[in-house]
Amino acid sequence: MIRLGYPCENLTLKASTNHTLRLGSLGEERVRAKVGQNLADLERILRWNATRGFGLFRIGQHLIPFASHPAFPYDWERAHREDLKRLGALAKALGQRLSFHPGQYVNPGSPDPKVVERSLAELRYSARALSLLGAEDGVLVLHLGGVYGERNRALRRFIENLRGEGEVLRYLALENDERLWNVEEVLEAAEALGVPVVVDTLHHSLNPGRLSLEEALRLAFATWHTRPKVHLASQDPTRRPGAHAFQVSLEDWERLLAALPGPADIMVEAKGKERGLPHHLRAQPVEASASGPKPTA
Secondary structure (H helix, E strand, O other), X not given: OEEEEEEOEEOOOOEEOOOOOOHHHOOHHHHHHHHHHHHHHHHHHHHHHHHHOOOEEEOOOOOOOOOOOOOOOOOHHHHHHHHHHHHHHHHHHOOOEEEEOOOOOXXXXXXXXXXXXXXXXXXXXXXXHHHHOOOOOOEEEEEOOXXXXXXXXXXXXXXXXXXXXXXXXXXXXXXXXXXXXXXXXXXXXXXXXXXXEEEEHHHXXXXXXXXXXXXXXXXXXXXXXXXXXXXXXXXXXXXXXXXXXXXXXXXXXXXXXHHOOOOEEEEEOOOOHHHOOOHHHHOOOEEEEOOEEEEOO
């Protein structure tokens, strides 16, 4: 079987786990109000997902806005521990796998020590949130970041700066991107850190390196000890290469199904969120066979 999910918000419910505020407004009362919104909407989304056949959800990075910032006004772990524990138990009971995906500003391979410090702080917050949620199969997805004209040095810095981050490495999975790091290069970093690889199909189509999609997925799946995760997206034809369309095309969906080497969790990265796959595809269960996943009749 494969399971489907989507990131951060639900357009049908008008619910989001990414309610935030400006850094200049970082007072305790305002932050607590935003966190309350995010946690309430997370519960609504989890309950909705369980009745609509979705088994994955990516939590917005601003679940606790600015939690990794030195100016954060209170002990967020202590204040929200019980709510996170309750929501994590709910997710588990409803069969929902949770994840985070920090943005491109998180770059542990940067040559700037301040960027590295901020990046590690954000990753520690994300990993800590997954731990407080009790997300045993949770995933913290990260790109390798920039190359700064020194690809090998950037890769070494990335690896060395993450080696001692035990809680982060517990959840970390590395993802290819559309310009700088292909799947084969990401596999090198993942092997050094002992973490799995997420293949993004749109990124791979733009930056395949020497690997076909089938080869990339086979190599990436071998890095997982839990169910492998894949990102699926289609190109928005009106925007720059790598921009996500509102919905995944039937062609891209079928291409992925034909290439999958076995069961997987597929994060549908579309602007349409829960509407990111056409309805007839969302409603169609998929099972894996010896010859690869095929739609069931």
